[in-house]
Amino acid sequence: MQKKELTIYVTRPNLPPLEKLHPYLEQIWQNKILTNNGPFHQQFEKELAKYFNVEHINLFANATLALVVGLQALRITGEVITTPFSFVATTHALKWNGITPVFCDIEEKTMNIDPTKIEALITPKTTAIMPVHVYGHPCDTEAIQDIADKYGLKVIYDAAHAFGIKMKNKNLLLEGDMSVLSFHGTKLFTTFEGGAIISKDEKLKKRIDYLKNFGFADELTVIAPGINGKMNEFQSVIGLLSLEIVEEEIANRKKAAETYFEKLKDIKGIKVFNNFDGYDYNYAYLPVLIDENEFGASREKLYDELKKHNIYARRYFYPLISNMPTYRSLPSAGKENLPVANKIGEQVLCLPIYGALEVETISKVIGIIENINTKK
Numbered sequence: 001m002q003k004k005e006l007t008i009y010v011t012r013p014n015l016p017p018l019e020k021l022h023p024y025l026e027q028i029w030q031n032k033i034l035t036n037n038g039p040f041h042q043q044f045e046k047e048l049a050k051y052f053n054v055e056h057i058n059l060f061a062n063a064t065l066a067l068v069v070g071l072q073a074l075r076i077t078g079e080v081i082t083t084p085f086s087f088v089a090t091t092h093a094l095k096w097n098g099i100t101p102v103f104c105d106i107e108e109k110t111m112n113i114d115p116t117k118i119e120a121l122i123t124p125k126t127t128a129i130m131p132v133h134v135y136g137h138p139c140d141t142e143a144i145q146d147i148a149d150k151y152g153l154k155v156i157y158d159a160a161h162a163f164g165i166k167m168k169n170k171n172l173l174l175e176g177d178m179s180v181l182s183f184h185g186t187k188l189f190t191t192f193e194g195g196a197i198i199s200k201d202e203k204l205k206k207r208i209d210y211l212k213n214f215g216f217a218d219e220l221t222v223i224a225p226g227i228n229g230k231m232n233e234f235q236s237v238i239g240l241l242s243l244e245i246v247e248e249e250i251a252n253r254k255k256a257a258e259t260y261f262e263k264l265k266d267i268k269g270i271k272v273f274n275n276f277d278g279y280d281y282n283y284a285y286l287p288v289l290i291d292e293n294e295f296g297a298s299r300e301k302l303y304d305e306l307k308k309h310n311i312y313a314r315r316y317f318y319p320l321i322s323n324m325p326t327y328r329s330l331p332s333a334g335k336e337n338l339p340v341a342n343k344i345g346e347q348v349l350c351l352p353i354y355g356a357l358e359v360e361t362i363s364k365v366i367g368i369i370e371n372i373n374t375k376k
């Protein structure tokens with residue numbers, strides 16, 4: 001009988017040792033504070049601020065709520081220029097605020113919003129730009145800020161993938177007016193569900209805190225129709241413990257990524273992203289682009305072939321948000337406006353990457369790629 005192949009997912013969370021959790025749980029059970037800015041929440045906020053080297057941070061139940069609240073806190077309205085090459089939550093956050101998303105094409109090099117194409121999309125209704133550091137590759141924040149300054153726009157970075165990115169000459173999370181991180185279970189750093197906003201002034205931090213707690217400024221005063229976006233004590237404890245292991249996770253992922261890069265370098269028709277000029281990458285994802293003509297098989301063929309072997313690579317971010325039924329009728333969503341994003345959406349595949357991924361598994365993935373590459 002043939003041995004059943006192990007299932008390999010695109011990612012696996014790096015969890016802290018279970019025995020380290022128990023003393024924290026005992027404390028929670030003892031003091032019975034479960035949420036609403038409890039002691040572990042306060043401690044996690046402080047330690048995370050230290051890790052990111054920032055002053056102001058608001059913890060959230062997840063990044064989607066953080067994006068929704070962040071846009072409200074900055075009083076963004078009208079139209080916002082954003083990328084179609086992201087997870088749907090980026091655009092949904094705009095819609096939940098009654099804002100019209102305006103899709104801008106992306107650059108080949110980073111797969112992030114193309115700053116040279118932003119200006120042409122600005123109208124009198126534009127109030128902000130919402131780029132995404134896709135896969136953790138930093139956007140061209142200087143070029144984006146120049147445009148924002150020229151037209152008086154705010155910049156909100158969806159930094160859901162950018163945990164642990166270290167730029168040589170700046171703090172990525174302090175670019176623009178705010179950055180929003182995700183700590184979802186599929187992320188490099190996880191609190192099961194979770195997220196955070198990094199902002200640059202105390203007043204804004206306070207306003208976000210009110211908005212994520214129903215709008216309560218004190219016991220009796222509600223200053224806005226806020227929402228419940230709070231992170232709880234359990235998530236905060238997981239966060240505290242995960243902080244202790246995140247650097248090791250990045251280092252392990254780096255090793256895995258380097259194995260991939262080495263093994264993929266001679267395969268025709270597969271493009272990897274391994275130029276990290278000016279920053280230390282976090283290895284959150286391992287995206288590759290399959291050029292069907294050069295590779296001799298389509299992205300779909302490779303995706304299906306891997307799946308046959310129980311390897312679940314993911315087509316992040318396909319379909320493009322601009323091609324989804326809820327957004328495709330927007331004037332900016334036309335394929336002719338977004339040629340690069342549409343091309344990359346058809347070619348991209350995220351291969352499995354996580355700290356515990358074994359070299360043998362990477363070799364297996366490469367073996368499957370080599371087998372269907374007809375242009376060897």
Ligand code: T4K
Nearest residue numbers: 009011012013062063064087089090160182183184185186
């Ligand atoms: N902005 C951007 C740019 C984002 O990428 C995201 C989230 C957000 C905003 C919003 O952040 P949050 O509100 O979620 O904090 C996943 C995630 O659900 C989503 O959080 C993430 N982006 C997106 C890129 O990916 P799926 O549909 O791929 O998840 P799922 O359940 O298929 O998981 C993929 C694989 O990961 C599974 O096959 C196995 C593994 N996995 C997953 C989970 C949930 C685990 O091993 N353990 C787990 O607990 O969307």
